[in-house]
Amino acid sequence: MKMENNDSEQQQQDVVGLYFLELWRLNSKKASLKLQDFNHQNPPQNVDDDDMEFDDDDDESVPTELDTVNSSGGFSIVLPDKLTVKYPSVNLHGHDVGVVQANYPAPIKRLVYYFELHVNNAGAKGQVAIGFTTHGFNLRRQPGWEANSFGYHGDDGYLYRGQGKGEAFGPTYSTGDTVGGGINYASQEFFFTKNGHVVGTVRKDVKGRVYPTIAVHSQNEEVTVNFGKDPFIFDIKAYEATQRANQLTHIDKIPISQTASYGIVSSYLQHYGYEETLTVFDEATKASVPPITYQNNGLNEHNMYALNHRKILRQLIRDGQIDDALGKLREWYPSTIQEDTSAICLMLHCQKFIELVRVGSLGEALDYGRTGFEKFYKVKEYEDFLMDCAALLAYEEPIKSPTGYLLEDSQRENVADAVNAMILSTNPILKDKRSCLHSYLERLLRQLTACYLEKRLLNGNQGEAFHLRRVLLAKNP
Template identity: 65%
Template structure:
């Protein structure tokens, strides 16, 4: 008969496994579904009677003779511009300016009337070649840039950070304009007089405009804004120090303190900045020993230490923390190839957790290790990596912190100050994106670290 697992671990504390996989699984958390990007022109949604699209769908020609303003040859890209990025950009090459050079480049929404120049209708913007004017949602243009004609390369882009459209000519920035349209926008080109012909480049070839330098400049502008913000002296040092304290990295903490002893003020300065180290020093030596034992795979010793030091943590054998520890013991038996003992152990200790929905995924993955001749190379081989030991060590560390009778914040045992700061940063970035119609870059820690180190992503 299967016993139901309690949601309570000790002292009324709820242990949520996802809290621990987030810290160690930051890379997985940052993986996003790849956005579709424009690759060619949409021959279905176009004013087909006035233009001819090439077979590769990357060039258009105006073949008619326009009789009035509605005889525009307009064509959108096959999909909207992607939005989960800092900048989107595309270019056109004017192969032939035709009779009047009435060529336009811009952005339009999905409801745009396909017999109008981009910028002439609401929710559209267009830079026009015959007069160099910018049109934004109405038939009257405004002074913007130079005209363009045969042989010119014109670009259109969206800077999601500044919420601006920008346009280029022959590799140079022409100008920018505020983007007050929130919904999906399609890269759009238009031709409007006989023999006008345009080739479009959605990134299949190198751009004439150095868009990478443009992105780098925007990032540097953002960084300069950040660096102007005043912070308490040495606050980053104390935030990092609190991380070592929180997770019981006592040896690393000692080395860190030794290296910074001659350059930083005494510890009391952290109190002024809202960092309370007293709580995180609780049971530091015990937490260090427990982490070392888990990292070494010595689960029997872990159980023994917990029973001696913190019996309340393991008194409920159906608790989530006991489940994690028993799973890790099973994993360690598989690691050394002791499959017979692993099966016996699973029957004795893991059977009680079968049927518990919240634990089913990890439990199934653990048992699945028995199905493979080479478990390390299997789809569940990640359980044999050091990162899984760290997940268990984090959970045990949190449970020990939760026994601190002087703990004021019932959630402080779960995360360090550094992690709470990162979560606040991620939340702020999400809020900013929501204000811009969920457009712009999402927060990715690895990208931020790489940019600080001069890397590219």
């Protein structure tokens, strides 16, 4: 029975060590991406885990001109600038409409999309329209006359949404006016403007991607579209700012108790072994925050365990004193390094090699690599980590090499976090060993990200992507 317990404990420790090895692998990928940017003479980008997940946000094609391939049967003429449309003849039937879509659908991975139309000439009847239609829309029909289309029409100011009968919506518009059509992905609404002011909104209940669309329908009507190449009449930046402010207003109304905030910050400091900072924090809040009974709120299942030891080990690793850290682990928690080819042992031995390179002891690093790494060469899963470390010796300036990220302080922090979690996993009263991987604060941030992802998924994966780092670093959210 004792042996089974030991095996179970070793399995839990392997889970912890492999988790932090995977973080190391992610750091290696991010470093590779930065190097590619540099080699292509682009400014190196700050690539974070959340950015890697949403790195396709800027890859969307956006409307830039009108589609001159699909036509409405000669009832409209797109001029050479591919932005101006004219209705040259007299319309004889109600379906003699000149409809033109943009060359690409509206992008969906943003808070707001918007475009404008300027009426150069309202022609004989002023039957100009602006709106959104889906792929395959009948280009002989005004936007809003068919299912899955919306249109704000100039001759009557009506809004048409999927049927021939319109509804009172806004003012009419004619020669000299500028109207706009937009999509608010946060509220899932279309909105329309006239001469810089919002006319109204309508629920976006159309399925699939939509194309910015304009229509002309009487002799000599002429309009010019602006997809953003020129400044808009409508202040779209101010509109976006207002939408973000509205979101924050709703968030700010959610009550959070002072003791909960204190407990979350306190548990973070405990989790990572910041003993001195925790003491100062406790003293600073003692007069203003009621004491928290940790046993009742679940925030302190394991965080106080081995706090002083974890603090000492973190500092040793951050200072590059890996031999001293290994000595303390052998003395205090021998089970964590009992398996000498475990993931945590690999990280510590690699870090010792890295520290030798950091101080310029390349000969000693070479000797240590031959002896200290020998037992790890037999583990296939470790090959990429060992190759990254060995590659440091191939460059005169290792910090500028593809594996120079290993010499950054973040690599030390990763190893320190791994050792910290490994010690927490030895706590005999810990119910869930995986809970030692993250603090409660980090779990909340992950939950926040998950909520944004779920909300976006419910909207058909439309709307602004959530980047946690951008939110945390934003001066003006």
